[in-house]
Amino acid sequence: MAQIGFIGLGNMGGPMMRNLLKAGHSVRVFDLSDAARQMAATAGAQVVDTASATAQDADVVVSMLPAGEHVKAVYLGKDGVMAAAPKGCLFIDSSTIDVASARDVAAAAEANGQMLVDAPVSGGVGGAEAGTLTFMVGGSDAAFTKALPFLELMGKTIVHAGGAGTGQAAKICNNMLLGISMIGTCEAFALAEKLGLDAQKLFDISSKSSGQNWSMTTYCPVPGPVPTSPANRDYQPGFAAAMMLKDLKLAVEAAAKSGASVPLGSQASQLYALYAGSGHAGTDFSGIINMLRGDK
Numbered sequence: 001m002a003q004i005g006f007i008g009l010g011n012m013g014g015p016m017m018r019n020l021l022k023a024g025h026s027v028r029v030f031d032l033s034d035a036a037r038q039m040a041a042t043a044g045a046q047v048v049d050t051a052s053a054t055a056q057d058a059d060v061v062v063s064m065l066p067a068g069e070h071v072k073a074v075y076l077g078k079d080g081v082m083a084a085a086p087k088g089c090l091f092i093d094s095s096t097i098d099v100a101s102a103r104d105v106a107a108a109a110e111a112n113g114q115m116l117v118d119a120p121v122s123g124g125v126g127g128a129e130a131g132t133l134t135f136m137v138g139g140s141d142a143a144f145t146k147a148l149p150f151l152e153l154m155g156k157t158i159v160h161a162g163g164a165g166t167g168q169a170a171k172i173c174n175n176m177l178l179g180i181s182m183i184g185t186c187e188a189f190a191l192a193e194k195l196g197l198d199a200q201k202l203f204d205i206s207s208k209s210s211g212q213n214w215s216m217t218t219y220c221p222v223p224g225p226v227p228t229s230p231a232n233r234d235y236q237p238g239f240a241a242a243m244m245l246k247d248l249k250l251a252v253e254a255a256a257k258s259g260a261s262v263p264l265g266s267q268a269s270q271l272y273a274l275y276a277g278s279g280h281a282g283t284d285f286s287g288i289i290n291m292l293r294g295d296k
């Protein structure tokens with residue numbers, strides 16, 4: 001059994017960590033929040049006082065933190081994890097962060113005789129609890145091979161995307177497409193309403209036609225056609241508008257740095273900034289249909 005460090009025990013990290021514990025690994029954890037530390041102690045993890053203490057004698061350290069600045073501070077900061085971890089240690093960063101920070105931290109690990117994979121996820125809190133997340137993994141072949149048995153305890157679909165940073169690249173490209181497709185789907189349903197076309201009829205036709213997409217068939221933004229979608233529970237998330245905005249901003253930033261043209265991604269980012277900023281940061285991202293209708 002491996003000695004695992006785990007940093008960041010929030011909505012996603014908490015259940016991911018518990019799946020490592022369930023497999024019989026010894027897990028040493030840290031989070032800034034008292035409540036998260038208490039949850040981890042109750043689950044059977046060893047709680048320590050600093051992020052770096054999780055890394056002592058660790059075979060693997062997993063992190064699930066809010067953003068790039070937290071990841072850099074935890075790994076590279078004064079008394080950081082990288083300095084405390086043994087040579088040969090593998091770091092798995094599953095936070096969704098910018099590609100440049102992911103590459104910086106991976107390069108620092110390599111220079112320090114360690115390995116890092118960027119392994120952001122999709123699948124949400126439900127997937128984290130069920131151990132069915134999708135992992136998009138960037139890193140060397142050796143790092144991926146070492147990470148795989150641990151990722152398999154937390155996820156079902158695990159794809160090696162390429163070298164360092166490509167896991168984050170996959171995540172932001174996918175979520176940019178999701179944001180754009182959700183807005184497009186919402187616009188189609190809002191237009192149908194104005195034209196006197198019943199939403200269920202549009203769904204029956206479009207879900208079998210060339211307009212078919214995931215935002216419509218799995219996550220339909222109007223109540224009725226897909227009973228499990230957040231539209232049926234007053235747009236409780238699901239995936240909050242603030243999180244979609246975070247991912248769209250990462251995509252637009254990455255496009256600016258790399259010289260890619262993303263006019264629709266940019267427009268989607270502005271629309272989600274408006275929606276989240278109008279009191280809907282915590283509303284499901286499909287609720288943007290209400291703003292597009294001019295309702296709220």
Ligand code: NAD
Pocket residue numbers: 007008009010011012013030031032033036051064065066067070073074094095096097121122123124125238239243246
């Ligand atoms: P969260 O806010 O619930 O959890 C983050 C945790 O990190 C908190 O418990 C916080 O106390 C802790 N933390 C912050 N700074 C720290 C530090 N310096 N040291 C130790 N702990 C620290 O967030 P989450 O929903 O679990 O998301 C985590 C990451 O996963 C984010 O990057 C998010 O974009 C990504 N993500 C989330 C979802 C989702 O549905 N929630 C889905 C896919 C990806």
